[in-house]
Amino acid sequence: MLPRIQCPCLVVVGAQDVITPPAVMEQMAHGIPNSQFVIVPDAGHLSPLQSPDHVADLLAGFAATHG
DSSP: OGGGOOSOEEEEEETTOSSSOHHHHHHHHHHSTTEEEEEETTOOTTHHHHSHHHHHHHHHHHHHHHO
16 A cells, blocks of 8 residues: 555654664555655654654655755
């Protein structure tokens, strides 16, 4: 179903995420056309809580580019 996604997608994962590991999320991102994959260093599964400024910057940049 991933190839059917028509909107730009930002796939964000924490470098230490053991629930949805970066390799799994990267594979997901590769299956979505027009997606961007980003690894947040020093974060796990809750990257928006563990690295809020970094994730906010990613979201703002993505929205500015695709908004």
